[in-house]
Amino acid sequence: MVTNKHVLSWIEEMAALTCPDKIVWIDGSEEQAEALRAEACSTGEMIKLNEEKLPGCYLHHTAVNDVARVENRTFICTSKKEDAGTINNWMDPKECYEKLGKLYKGAMKGRTMYVIPYSMSVVGSDFAKNGIELTDSIYVVLNMIIMTRVGLNVLEAMGTDGDFIKGLHARANMDENERYICHFPEDNTIWSINSGYGGNVLLGKKCFALRIASYLGKNEGWMAEHMLILGIENPQGEIKYISAAFPSACGKTNLAMLIPPENYRVKGYKVWCVGDDIAWIRKGPDGRLWACNPENGFFGVAPGTNVNSNPNALASTMEGTIFTNVAHNLDDNTVWWEGLDKNPPKNALNWRGEQWDYTKYDKNDKVKTSGAHPNSRFTAPAKNCPCISAEFNNPAGVPLTAIIFGGRRAKTAPLVYQSFNWTHGTFVGSIMASETTAAASGAVGVVRRDPMAMIPFCGYAMGDYFQHWLDMENIADVVPKIFHVNWFRLDENGNFMWPGFGDNFRILEWIIKRCEGTVDAVETAIGYVPKAEDINLEGLDYEICEGHKFGLDDLKSILTVDKDAWLEDFANIKEFYAAKIGDKLPAALQKEYDDQLARLQSL
Ligand code: OXD
Ligand code: MN
Numbered sequence: 001m002v003t004n005k006h007v008l009s010w011i012e013e014m015a016a017l018t019c020p021d022k023i024v025w026i027d028g029s030e031e032q033a034e035a036l037r038a039e040a041c042s043t044g045e046m047i048k049l050n051e052e053k054l055p056g057c058y059l060h061h062t063a064v065n066d067v068a069r070v071e072n073r074t075f076i077c078t079s080k081k082e083d084a085g086t087i088n089n090w091m092d093p094k095e096c097y098e099k100l101g102k103l104y105k106g107a108m109k110g111r112t113m114y115v116i117p118y119s120m121s122v123v124g125s126d127f128a129k130n131g132i133e134l135t136d137s138i139y140v141v142l143n144m145i146i147m148t149r150v151g152l153n154v155l156e157a158m159g160t161d162g163d164f165i166k167g168l169h170a171r172a173n174m175d176e177n178e179r180y181i182c183h184f185p186e187d188n189t190i191w192s193i194n195s196g197y198g199g200n201v202l203l204g205k206k207c208f209a210l211r212i213a214s215y216l217g218k219n220e221g222w223m224a225e226h227m228l229i230l231g232i233e234n235p236q237g238e239i240k241y242i243s244a245a246f247p248s249a250c251g252k253t254n255l256a257m258l259i260p261p262e263n264y265r266v267k268g269y270k271v272w273c274v275g276d277d278i279a280w281i282r283k284g285p286d287g288r289l290w291a292c293n294p295e296n297g298f299f300g301v302a303p304g305t306n307v308n309s310n311p312n313a314l315a316s317t318m319e320g321t322i323f324t325n326v327a328h329n330l331d332d333n334t335v336w337w338e339g340l341d342k343n344p345p346k347n348a349l350n351w352r353g354e355q356w357d358y359t360k361y362d363k364n365d366k367v368k369t370s371g372a373h374p375n376s377r378f379t380a381p382a383k384n385c386p387c388i389s390a391e392f393n394n395p396a397g398v399p400l401t402a403i404i405f406g407g408r409r410a411k412t413a414p415l416v417y418q419s420f421n422w423t424h425g426t427f428v429g430s431i432m433a434s435e436t437t438a439a440a441s442g443a444v445g446v447v448r449r450d451p452m453a454m455i456p457f458c459g460y461a462m463g464d465y466f467q468h469w470l471d472m473e474n475i476a477d478v479v480p481k482i483f484h485v486n487w488f489r490l491d492e493n494g495n496f497m498w499p500g501f502g503d504n505f506r507i508l509e510w511i512i513k514r515c516e517g518t519v520d521a522v523e524t525a526i527g528y529v530p531k532a533e534d535i536n537l538e539g540l541d542y543e544i545c546e547g548h549k550f551g552l553d554d555l556k557s558i559l560t561v562d563k564d565a566w567l568e569d570f571a572n573i574k575e576f577y578a579a580k581i582g583d584k585l586p587a588a589l590q591k592e593y594d595d596q597l598a599r600l601q602s603l
Contacts, residue, residue: 001025001152003160007132011115014134014168019106020113026141028151033142040138046322050333056320059328059335060139061353062197065176067325068375069199069206071456074181076211078460085461087580096182100191103178107170107193111136117155118148120209120280120294124157125395127280127292129213131165133203140169140201143322143379146297148204163188165212167203171196183207185215185459198299198324198377209278209294211459218460218468221475222282226453228256229275229291231389231398232508235268240512243279243291243480244404245453247434251487251500252276253300257312257387260505263539271505272389273312274398276300284399287477292397295382302326302376304339309501312387316380323378325351327371337372344371351376400480401515405452406487407434410445412565413486415498415558416507418514418521418528422473425482427592428527430466431573432484447569449576463584470588481515484527489558491544497558499542499550506536524561525599532556563603570597 002008002025015023026032037058040046046058076084077093084090091099114135121127133144144150158164167190172178179194190207192200199206213224227243234240246252256276260269275293284290298316302323305313317323326335329345336345344358351373362369382388391398405428407413419425429452436446449455451462458465473479485507487500510530513519521528532555542550573593577585 002155004155004158004162004164005160007155007158007164010166011132011134015113017101018104018108018113018136018168018170020108020111020136023113023115025152026114026116026145026150028145028153033145036138036141040142045139046142047328049323049335053332053334054318054321057317057323058142059323059326061351062325063174064352066174066179066195066197067373068197069456070179070181070195073179074456075183076459077182077184078186083460085458085463085584086582087455087462088458091182093184093186096184096191100180100182100193103172103180103193104168104170104191107172108136114138114141116141116144116150117152117158118144118150118204119154119157120148120204120213121292122393122395123149123151123153125292127282127294127395127397128157129165129208129216129294130154130158130162131167131204131208133167133169135169135201137169137171137196137201139196139322143198143202143299144204146320146322146379146381147202147295147299149296165190165208167208168192169201169203181207183211183459185212188212198379202299205278205295205299206457209280210454210457213280213294213459214454214457214465215459217280218464222280223468223472225279225281226277226457227275227279227291227403228252228273228277229279229293229398230256230258231272231274231391232512233268233270233272239272240401240515241274241291241398242402242404242508242511243281243400244406245429245432246406247408247432247448247450247453250406250408250434253298253313254310254501255504257310257385258505259311259387259502261502261539264505264509269505271387272391273385273387274389274392280397281400283476284396286399288399289472289476289480290397291400292394293382293392297382298378298380298385300378300380302337302340302378303370303372303374305337305378306340309339312385315386316382316384317378319384321378321380321384323376325373325376327351327356337376338366338370402483402511403480404483404485404511405429405432406485407432407450408488409433409486410435410488410490411562412569413484414529414561415487415489415555416483416485416510416530417524417526418511419482419484420527422479422482423470423588424527424592426466426469427589427596428482428484429469430589431569433569433572447572449573449580461584463581463586466581466589467584467586470586483511483514493545495545497544497550497554499540503540503542506540510535525596525603526561526566529559529561532559561603563600566600570600
């Protein structure tokens with residue numbers, strides 16, 4: 001059956017190291033998946049939920065000390081330290097293989113090693129990259145089946161000699177002090193141990209599709225980005241595609257599945273979701289940049305998802321979904337999370353599996369008192385999404401008209417602006433930042449720089465990554481226009497000045513018009529800003545605070561460029577560049593910095 005000699009010898013080597021009792025190949029069939037679900041339910045690893053209300057859905061709890069990605073235990077192991085950059089943790093590959101080799105030794109004794117052949121992107125397409133994940137967790141197998149394209153056809157696509165990304169995951173003893181997520185970009189290898197949480201163990205996602213893929217993209221002339229992809233259809237049925245990068249807690253999944261306001265819907269405008277988290281971008285045959293979503297499902301944050309905030313995401317979770325660390329409603333064997341609705345279950349277990357009293361909920365201590373963990377997740381098949389794009393499985397991907405960067409800024413960044421050109425757009429991405437919210441632990445309002453939302457996910461030095469962005473302009477014949485948005489401007493009382501959610505469509509419309517050259521803009525020190533009258537406010541009904549309805553003056557105020565706030569930000573950017581990018585900062589970006597600073601100073 002398997003003819004690729006590299007696959008066979010690697011599996012033999014890993015089995016000799018980890019000593020599983022047996023090895024099972026995952027073939028992608030429904031029968032095998034169903035048998036694994038039954039086995040996971042029989043051992044308590046998963047709970048089958050109400051078949052009528054949530055057909056084919058399951059609940060899983062991770063260990064309480066294993067509920068999120070562990071950035072401080074995530075390593076990029078390149079032979080030269082400088083290739084990993086100053087932001088990533090680095091370990092010498094030899095040292096890392098030795099250290100983790102000891103932890104893997106015999107780690108699968110008494111357990112089964114599952115061999116998961118999977119493809120990121122449509123199997124056999126130009127975008128596709130193959131991987132094999134070896135794991136001793138059925139939960140991982142079942143999540144990978146939703147999140148990627150799993151099956152024996154992937155082995156066929158690899159042929160007798162083809163390359164693949166080698167992923168090894170073992171739960172071992174779940175010791176958090178020995179938890180490691182290590183990437184060896186020079187060897188196409190990922191080793192993950194002592195965790196069972198999605199972001200650390202679904203190796204196709206962040207580990208492969210971002211960290212390893214960004215490294216491959218740099219060497220092969222394409223890009224792996226932490227971006228959603230959406231299509232905007234106008235009443236004539238023409239669809240334009242946009243990709244967008246945001247740090248966490250900025251509503252990325254909500255934007256990816258946005259529903260336009262009523263006045264647009266009646267005219268026939270629609271939004272189609274191609275992806276909510278990762279975009280692979282390469283030059284297409286027509287010289288434009290084309291993007292695909294390499295994943296096959298959504299690994300979304302459950303809390304806050306509801307019928308108003310994101311009905312499409314909620315609908316996606318109604319069938320064939322695995323829920324992780326949400327609350328379990330024992331009355332009807334369904335699930336619940338904070339922000340789902342106003343009826344917390346009275347008879348429920350919390351995410352730790354303990355009886356839960358919803359009356360004790362304290363928003364300042366969510367981890368201890370909430371029903372669902374704040375980072376609880378749903379793993380849902382993309383095909384469930386009511387607004388999934390017809391191009392989702394198109395092996396060619398979709399052509400990008402615009403790229404958007406965004407962040408959560410109380411005042412500095414205007415609602416939207418357009419960069420002057422690709423190099424300036426790369427600069428705009430390199431200075432991306434978000435402010436911490438009261439929801440996150442730690443101080444409120446602290447600016448965290450997160451270039452292109454890639455700080456935790458870039459598999460090599462950030463300065464080299466910036467250079468790769470600059471180089472893409474020469475690789476492509478035509479590049480998308482680059483914009484920056486900020487849905488989160490606050491007034492002096494801390495109220496959100498812009499409604500966000502579906503109304504963000506009004507800004508997407510302006511962006512598309514700019515790309516088509518059908519709307520004018522004001523040239524400012526930071527880029528092109530809309531004339532307030534060019535943003536369509538028809539049907540917008542939003543109260544910034546009691547008695548204050550959003551109007552044209554409010555729009556004007558969130559489109560202004562605040563010189564003092566920008567100068568303060570530039571001091572912060574300077575520190576960040578110096579501390580984190582250092583000598584690797586491309587001269588072209590230093591020039592963009594200097595020029596923009598001079599423009600701001602002369603205001
Ligand atoms: C994610 C993340 O889970 O970015 O998508 O952390
Ligand atoms: Mn993400």
